[in-house]
C-alpha cells in the first residue's frame with residue numbers, strides 16, 4: 001500500500017490569534033513566532049496511515065506538506081518521533097487566507113512527482129478540514145487532479161479485507177456514520193478523529209526519520225501563491241465577549257433552581 | 267456576464283429536503299434577488315417529485331432534476347456526476363447549496379471540474395450592492411471575514427442554522443430531467459450505522475446542549491471517583507430535558523482508552539477544535555474547564571452557563587454568561603430532582619420540558 005498524507009501546519013490551538021493586514025492580504029499577528037503543530041485532523045490521518053502501513057508489508061507512507069520551511073522544520077522535529085514517514089516539502093505560505101484551489105494544484109503536482117509512488121496502490125489521506133482555512137475542499141481537488149473518483153470525507157475508520165477491498169465509515173449528520181465498501185485503491189480518505197490515540201514519542205524513530213526529513217527540507221521546492229481573483233475584507237476577531245457573572249457561595253439547590261428556570265424559559 | 271443562481275440540493279431517504287437544504291434555498295432566493303437575476307433549482311436523488319413540489323413555489327424560473335436508484339444514496343462518483351450535470355445544464359455562475367455531509371463530500375470536486383471555485387461553511391451571503399461577498403470563519407471560528415471572488419462558477423456551501431428555512435405552498439412541478447451516465451465506480455454504499463449502540467445522544471435540533479467534561483471522571487472531594495453516578499446524573503438530565511450531549515476531548519479520550527464513563531458517548535460527541543461546532547440556543551457545561559480549543563466549538567451557542575469548582579476556569583474569562591462555582595454532582599442531583607418533580611406534577615405527561623429548538 002502506498003499512502004500519501006497531505007497535511008499542513010497550523011498555529012497551536014492554545015495560542016491567541018489576531019488578524020493583521022499585510023501586503024499579501026490578511027495574515028496573523030506575529031505569525032512566524034507562533035508555535036506550530038501539524039494540522040490536527042491531518043495528524044489523525046498520519047497516525048492511521050502509520051497503523052495501516054504496519055498491517056501491510058511493503059507499504060510506504062509519505063507526508064506532503066506545504067508551509068514556510070523554518071516552521072516545517074520545527075514541526076518535523078516532534079512529528080518525526082510519532083510515526084515513520086518520508087517527507088515531501090513545499091516551501092511557501094500556509095495560513096487561513098491562502099487559496100485552497102492553488103494549494104491543491106501544488107500538492108497534486110508534488111504527489112505526481114514522488115519517485116517510486118505507485119498510483120494504482122495509492123491511498124490519498126489528509127484531514128477532512130484544516131484548522132486554518134477549515135474549508136474541507138483541498139483534498140477533493142487534489143483527488144480530482146489525480147483522477148481519484150472514490151472519495152470519502154470525515155472518515156473515522158477503514159477496515160481492510162484480505163482481498164484488498166475495504167470498508168469506510170464516514171461521519172454524517174446526527175452522530176451517525178455512513179458505511180461504504182470500496183474494492184481497493186486508489187482512493188481518497190479525508191480523516192476526522194479516527195481511532196488511534198496520538199502515539200508516544202519515540203526518539204529512536206525520530207532520529208531515523210530526521211535522516212531523510214532534513215534533506216527533504218533542504219530541497220523543499222519554493223512556491224508562491226497568487227490568490228488571483230480572491231480578496232478579503234472585514235477580517236476581524238468576533239466582537240462577542242461576555243460579561244461573565246461568577247456565582248460563588250450559592251447553595252447547590254438554589255443554583256439548580258436558577259438553571260431549571262433558565263432552561264425552561266424560552 | 268449575467269449571473270444565474272442555481273440552488274442545488276439532494277433529497278433525503280424519504281424524498282424530502284432537509285431543513286439545512288431549505289435554509290440554503292432562502293439564501294439562494296435572497297442572493298438572486300440581490301443580484302436581480304433568475305433563480306434555477308437543481309435537485310438530485312432517488313425520487314425528486316415530492317422535493318420538487320415542496321419548493322415549486324420558490325420563484326425559480328426553471329427546475330432540473332437528476333433522479334434514479336443510482337442517485338438514491340450518497341457516493342462521491344454518482345453525486346459528483348449529478349451535481350456536475352446540473353451545474354453544466356443550467357450554466358450557473360453562482361451555485362448555492364447546503365453544507366450537508368453529502369454535498370460537502372463532492373462540491374469541491376465538482377467546482378474543480380467546472381473550472382470554478384468554492385467556499386464552504388458560509389455563514390452569510392451579501393448581495394445587497396449587486397455583487398457577492400460571503401462571510402465565513404477562519405481558524406475554527408476564531409476569526410471572521412468576508413471574501414469575494416471573480417472566478418465563476420462560484421459554489422457557496424451554506425452552514426446550517428444561518429438562515430430561516432424556506433416555507434411555501436406545494437406546487438406540482440415537472441422538472442427538466444437530465445440523464446446522467448453513472449461513471450464506473452468501485453464504491454458501494456452500505457448504509458448508516460449509529461456511533462453508539464446506546465440511545466442516540468447527539469440531537470442537533472435540541473434547544474439545549476449539555477457538555478460533560480473530564481471532571482466527571484476525576485477524584486472528588488472524598489478522594490474517590492464516582493463515574494457510575496456521573497453517568498446516571500447525565501443520562502437522567504438528558505432524558506428529562508431532551509438535551510443534546512456534547513463532550514470535551516479529554517473526556518472522549520478517556521472513553522477511548524476503555525475507561526468509558528458514558529456508554530452513549532463517543533468522539534462524535536466531542537465539541538471544539540477537533541470536534542463539532544453545534545448550533546443550539548442554550549448550552550450548559552459541567553466539569554469542563556472551558557479551555558479555548560474546547561470553547562471554539564461553542565461559537566454558535568447563544569446563551570452559555572457553566573458549573574465548575576474552579577472560579578478561575580476558562581468560562582470565567584468572558585466565555586460563559588454565568589459561571590456557577592460549585593460541585594456539579596450536587597447541582598445535577600438537585601436539578602434532576604426538580605426535573606423529576608416537574609414530570610410528576612404534570613401527571614404522567616412524560617414530554618421532555620422542551621425538545622426542539624424554536
Ligand SMILES: Cc1cc2nc3c(=O)[nH]c(=O)nc-3n(C[C@H](O)[C@H](O)[C@H](O)COP(=O)(O)OP(=O)(O)OC[C@H]3O[C@@H](n4cnc5c(N)ncnc54)[C@H](O)[C@@H]3O)c2cc1C
Pocket residue numbers: 013014040478479480481482484486513514515516517536537538539540541542552553554555556557558559560573574575576579592593594595
Ligand atoms: C490540537 C488540539 C485540539 C484539541 N481539540 C479539542 C476539542 O475539539 N475539544 C475539546 O474539548 N478539547 C480539545 N483540546 C483539548 C483542550 O485544550 C483541553 O485539554 C480539554 O478541553 C480539557 O477538557 P476538560 O475541560 O474536560 O478537562 P480538564 O481540563 O481536566 O478539566 C476538568 C474540569 O472539571 C472540573 N471539575 C472536576 N470535578 C468537578 C466537580 N465535582 N464539579 C465541577 N467541576 C469539576 C475541574 O475544576 C476542571 O476545570 C484540544 C487540544 C489540542 C492541543
